[in-house]
Amino acid sequence: METELPWNIILASTAVLAFIYWYFTSTFSYWEMRGVPFVKPLPAFGNIVDYILWRNTYQESCVKIYKKLEGHAFGGFYDAHKPVLLLRDPEIIKQVMVKDFANFRDRNQSIPEKLFPLGSHLFSLTGSRWRKLRMMLTPTFTSGKMKMMLPTIVECTRELISCLEKSTDSNDILEMRNVIANFTTDVIGSCAFGLQINSMKESDSEFRRMGNKIFKPNHRTSIVRSISLFFRPIFWILKPAAMSQEVNDFFIDLFKDSMSYREKNKVVRNDFLQLLIQLKNKGKVDEDRLSSKDDIHLTITENVSAADAEKDEPLGTKFNLELFHFYYGITYHKYMVIVYSVMERLLHFRTRSWQRSVLFSSWLGSETSSTTISCCLHELAANPDIQERLRKEVDKVLIKHGGKITYEALQDLKYMDAVVDETLRKYPPVGNLNRVCTKAYKIPDTHVNIDKDTKLIIPVYAIHHDPKYYPDPEKFDPSRFTENNIKNRPHFSYLPFGEGPRVCIGLRFGRMQVKVGLAALLTKYKFSVCEKTSIPLGFDPMSSTITFWPNKIFLKISHRDN
Numbered sequence: 001m002e003t004e005l006p007w008n009i010i011l012a013s014t015a016v017l018a019f020i021y022w023y024f025t026s027t028f029s030y031w032e033m034r035g036v037p038f039v040k041p042l043p044a045f046g047n048i049v050d051y052i053l054w055r056n057t058y059q060e061s062c063v064k065i066y067k068k069l070e071g072h073a074f075g076g077f078y079d080a081h082k083p084v085l086l087l088r089d090p091e092i093i094k095q096v097m098v099k100d101f102a103n104f105r106d107r108n109q110s111i112p113e114k115l116f117p118l119g120s121h122l123f124s125l126t127g128s129r130w131r132k133l134r135m136m137l138t139p140t141f142t143s144g145k146m147k148m149m150l151p152t153i154v155e156c157t158r159e160l161i162s163c164l165e166k167s168t169d170s171n172d173i174l175e176m177r178n179v180i181a182n183f184t185t186d187v188i189g190s191c192a193f194g195l196q197i198n199s200m201k202e203s204d205s206e207f208r209r210m211g212n213k214i215f216k217p218n219h220r221t222s223i224v225r226s227i228s229l230f231f232r233p234i235f236w237i238l239k240p241a242a243m244s245q246e247v248n249d250f251f252i253d254l255f256k257d258s259m260s261y262r263e264k265n266k267v268v269r270n271d272f273l274q275l276l277i278q279l280k281n282k283g284k285v286d287e288d289r290l291s292s293k294d295d296i297h298l299t300i301t302e303n304v305s306a307a308d309a310e311k312d313e314p315l316g317t318k319f320n321l322e323l324f325h326f327y328y329g330i331t332y333h334k335y336m337v338i339v340y341s342v343m344e345r346l347l348h349f350r351t352r353s354w355q356r357s358v359l360f361s362s363w364l365g366s367e368t369s370s371t372t373i374s375c376c377l378h379e380l381a382a383n384p385d386i387q388e389r390l391r392k393e394v395d396k397v398l399i400k401h402g403g404k405i406t407y408e409a410l411q412d413l414k415y416m417d418a419v420v421d422e423t424l425r426k427y428p429p430v431g432n433l434n435r436v437c438t439k440a441y442k443i444p445d446t447h448v449n450i451d452k453d454t455k456l457i458i459p460v461y462a463i464h465h466d467p468k469y470y471p472d473p474e475k476f477d478p479s480r481f482t483e484n485n486i487k488n489r490p491h492f493s494y495l496p497f498g499e500g501p502r503v504c505i506g507l508r509f510g511r512m513q514v515k516v517g518l519a520a521l522l523t524k525y526k527f528s529v530c531e532k533t534s535i536p537l538g539f540d541p542m543s544s545t546i547t548f549w550p551n552k553i554f555l556k557i558s559h560r561d562n
């Protein structure tokens with residue numbers, strides 16, 4: 001008997017397939033129609049197939065796109081099916097990040113607050129609300145405040161050094177990413193929670209375990225991330241496990257207990273928690289005057305029209321916390337989120353000016369610092385001559401400053417500055433900067449118009465590895481950062497902390513933490529490569545679109561004189 005073809009099913013399936021094909025390719029003429037050079041996309045995956053399939057990081061996908069656009073100042077590509085403009089030329093980058101900042105004020109990280117009221121924080125805030133918070137925050141990042149925090153960080157190095165002692169006796173091989181993350185966790189514990197976490201001794205501490213739940217790249221967050229590239233609402237529906245009540249409650253209780261302990265026992269320390277207590281009791285924090293010319297770097301120089309200023313909404317009670325990073329599993333500014341949420345819960349009902357409390361949370365950016373220190377140790381181990389030169393400098397400077405790591409001693413570590421700069425060049429923890437066009441814009445001297453809401457990428461990692469600016473880019477060479485060599489490069493070819501009014505607000509805290517950690521380690525220990533060290537260093541493809549995690553960094557550690 002002849003079976004009848006199920007035409008209705010065939011037609012329905014064809015329509016569904018046609019719709020899917022249309023959905024994933026309908027935007028693919030976007031750049032061609034605007035006369036913008038672009039990289040040919042693959043249906044559905046656009047130009048980031050390797051990232052979506054976890055074959056490389058987003059930064060590495062951008063390197064491939066950057067190379068394909070060689071010879072162009074900018075060009076288009078597709079994030080799955082979303083058109084994105086990639087900027088290559090330092091002059092255009094400067095134009096977007098500084099000169100015409102008013103047209104590109106926001107990041108592409110904004111979150112619909114109605115849908116997800118806890119999603120606002122300095123990194124993701126947009127428009128006038130971002131500007132207002134940024135202006136409030138800036139005075140808390142002055143060199144005066146940094147100087148005040150330094151002893152707390154130095155204190156944390158003692159634990160690091162003493163715990164490594166055992167390993168050096170037996171010439172152990174250590175996974176340095178983990179060791180350094182313990183150190184930066186201790187810094188956070190101490191500066192933000194006023195606690196001695198002792199992560200080195202108790203690497204399975206609850207504090208660490210909860211932190212890892214949120215920030216470490218994992219399969220769940222990576223799956224959510226990949227699927228939501230195709231269909232955005234998935235992002236809001238499939239919340240990664242990190243967003244659990246357990247994690248929130250843990251940090252909130254911890255913070256509450258530390259605060260009430262201090263108040264009851266009249267304990268005073270130079271840290272974030274102290275500033276929070278000040279805020280709670282006085283309604284404001286004593287602000288430092290801008291005390292150094294560098295501080296001006298952090299202030300907003302953007303011109304604000306009177307109309308814009310009038311539109312300023314108060315941050316108000318709607319101004320809630322950053323939990324967005326939980327969703328993407330972004331390892332960006334570790335623990336910042338925790339403090340945001342803790343402060344929200346604690347202060348929301350107690351003080352009308354609670355919203356100012358978010359100022360201090362931004363002080364907490366340790367993931368980027370721990371990536372920087374561990375990548376730097378990796379390079380120092382692979383380049384023993386550089387390690388030795390740096391150690392000699394540290395010795396000399398410490399002798400000059402009475403054997404103490406002081407703020408002034410850190411300023412004298414000039415070669416270390418070059419080593420850190422070179423580390424941040426080769427391994428910029430934030431591998432791509434992003435902006436979104438907030439007001440339609442014509443790229444100067446071209447016929448190209450950028451539509452409002454277009455996403456822009458500044459591919460920091462790719463630029464830092466472009467032989468045009470950094471010959472032999474895979475070579476670790478701190479001499480690239482002598483005054484002369486810096487002058488000979490276009491300014492916007494080095495962007496580890498971003499640029500313009502949205503430059504990293506914690507850059508000084510980050511650098512200070514990195515330099516203190518390195519100085520303490522080098523005075524005692526020597527690092528060398530071993531059979532387990534992977535050269536070159538690879539990256540975890542599950543890293544987020546913004547930051548990347550290096551793979552494990554195995555190094556041999558011994559006493560410096562061995």
Ligand code: HEM
Pocket residue numbers: 122123124134333361362363364365366368369372424428429430433434495496497498499500501502503504505506507509510511514
């Ligand atoms: C080595 C350490 C660090 C690196 C490499 C780094 C890098 C960056 C980069 C590239 C940006 C984006 C800038 C842009 O879009 O132009 C950024 C933004 C930001 N960083 Fe950092 N960062 C570090 C440490 C820190 C620390 C220690 C904190 C806080 C204490 C911090 C807080 C922030 C905040 C709040 C923003 C958003 C600023 C805004 O939008 O106004 N960062 N960081």
